[in-house]
Amino acid sequence: MSIPRWKRWLSYLVELELEHLRTDMHESLTVSLVRGRIQLFADRAIYSFEDLYSNFAEAFHRIDLSRLPGNRVLVLGLGLGSVIQLLEEQHDFQGDYTAIEQDEAIIYLARKYTIDTINRPITTITGDAEPFLLSYQGASFDLVLLDIFQDDHIPEFFSTPTCLACIQRLLHPNGLLITNRLYRTPQDQVQTDQYVRHVFKTMFPHAAAMTVEGNRILFHDASYLKSS
Numbered sequence: 001m002s003i004p005r006w007k008r009w010l011s012y013l014v015e016l017e018l019e020h021l022r023t024d025m026h027e028s029l030t031v032s033l034v035r036g037r038i039q040l041f042a043d044r045a046i047y048s049f050e051d052l053y054s055n056f057a058e059a060f061h062r063i064d065l066s067r068l069p070g071n072r073v074l075v076l077g078l079g080l081g082s083v084i085q086l087l088e089e090q091h092d093f094q095g096d097y098t099a100i101e102q103d104e105a106i107i108y109l110a111r112k113y114t115i116d117t118i119n120r121p122i123t124t125i126t127g128d129a130e131p132f133l134l135s136y137q138g139a140s141f142d143l144v145l146l147d148i149f150q151d152d153h154i155p156e157f158f159s160t161p162t163c164l165a166c167i168q169r170l171l172h173p174n175g176l177l178i179t180n181r182l183y184r185t186p187q188d189q190v191q192t193d194q195y196v197r198h199v200f201k202t203m204f205p206h207a208a209a210m211t212v213e214g215n216r217i218l219f220h221d222a223s224y225l226k227s228s
Contacts, residue, residue, distance in 0.1 A: 001112050001113050001116075003033060003038070007033055008033065008036040009036075010033075011032075011033040011034055011035060011036055011037075012035055012036060015032050015033070015034050016032060016033040016034075017030060017031070017032050018031045018032060018033060018038070018113070019031040019109070019112075021105050021109070023103055023104075023105040025102065025103045025105075025150060026042055026043075026103060026105070026150070026151065027043060028042060028043045029041075029042060029103075029105060029106065029109070030042075031080075031109055031113060034049070034052075035052065037049055037050035037051065037052050038050055038080060038113050038114060039052075040079055040080045040106070040109065042149075042151045042152075043151050043152075044151050044152040045149055045151050045152045045182075047077075047079035047080070047106070047149070048079035048080035048081065048082040048110075048114070049082055050080075050082055050085055050114070051082075051085065051086060051089065051090065053082035053083070053086065054212055054213050055180055055212045055213065055215040055217055056082065056083045056086055056145070056147070056178070056180070056217070057086055057090070058210065058212045058217070059178055059210070059212070059217045059219070060086055060087060060090065060091055061090075062210065062225055062226060063176065063178075063219065063224045063225060063226065064224055064225075064226055065087075065091055065093055067174075067176075067224060068142045068143055068174075068175065068176065069142050069172050069174045069175060070142040070172065071093070071094055071095050071096050071142060072095075072096050072098075072139065072140070072141045072142045072143070072172075073087070073095040073096065073097050073098070073141065073142065073143045073144075073145065074098050074099075074100075074141040074143070074144045074145070074170070075097060075098070075099040075100070075145050075147070076100050076129045076133075076144065076145065076146045076147065076148050076158075077100070077101065077129070077145075077146070077147040077148035077149065078099040078100070078101035078106060078107065078110055078124065079101075079106065079110070079147070080106075080109060080110045080113060080114045081099070081110050081114050081115055081118060081122070082114075083145050083147065084097055084099070084118055084120070084122065085114065085117065085118060088118060088119060088120060094120060095120055095143075096120070096121070097120060097121070097122040097123065098122075098123045098125065098141070099122055099123070099124050099125070100125050100127065100129040100132055101124065101125075101126060102126070102127060102128050102129070104126055107124055107126055110124075129148060129158075130155075130157045130158075130163075133163065133166035133167065133170070134162075134166055136166070136169075136170050138170075140170055140171060140172040140173075140175065141170055141171055141172065141175060142171075142172045142174075142175045142176075143175060143176050143177075143178070144167055144170070144171055144175070144176070144177045144178070145178050145179075146158065146167070146177065146178070146179035146180065147179070147180045149182075152182060154181070154182075159195055159199065160199070161199055161202070161203060164199065164200065164203045164204070165203070168203065176219065176220065176221055176224050177204075177218075177219070177220040177221075178217060178218070178219055178220075179200075179217070179218045180215055180216075180217055180218075181195065181196075181215065181216045181217075181218065182214065182215060182216070183211055183214055183215055183216040184214035184215075188214075192216045196209060196216070196218065200218055200220075203220075204220040204221070206220075206221055206222050206223065207219060207220050207221070207222060208221075208222035208225055
């Protein structure tokens with residue numbers, strides 16, 4: 001969807017709501033124009049924000065994408081496709097993308113507002129990522145991006161060792177998993193620190209983490225991080 005230039009300019013002064021939906025999974029989904037970018041916001045969490053989706057923007061700048069063994073990317077939690085936009089527009093990464101998104105309304109919004117700005121093809125699968133991970137038997141992925149939230153809550157399965165074991169099985173041996181966790185409130189920090197210590201690093205002893213604006217970004221293999 002093309003946004004008039006005057007609206008983008010105006011959005012630097014005031015947030016412009018473009019669309020608001022209520023779905024079975026979300027009491028509120030709002031698409032707004034903010035600082036010239038299209039933002040998808042649930043009640044308490046930003047799902048997409050183009051190049052201002054800072055958690056993954058910072059993550060991608062920290063890693064050496066040239067080390068990936070190939071270009072097959074699995075995106076768990078599509079939003080409006082910000083992670084794909086970041087890879088393509090800021091890093092010229094020519095990915096072969098598969099995106100899993102449970103809420104049909106979010107896929108509708110992505111196709112309406114942002115997907116047509118992405119050059120690379122995206123295979124979009126509507127459905128719960130849990131059965132996909134449990135049953136997947138296809139070719140391995142070189143990069144897995146786990147960014148699944150229901151508002152500000154991560155569904156239970158995606159915090160379990162079983163989930164990580166499934167991702168490890170479908171991830172190329174030299175590939176990379178990046179996952180996003182909340183780190184805003186003291187409760188978020190305690191829960192995320194416990195997850196990292198007792199689940200993530202148990203499965204991936206060489207993991208690394210970084211904090212970006214209330215989020216904790218986890219890398220399953222610290223060797224991917226560029227030296228400071």
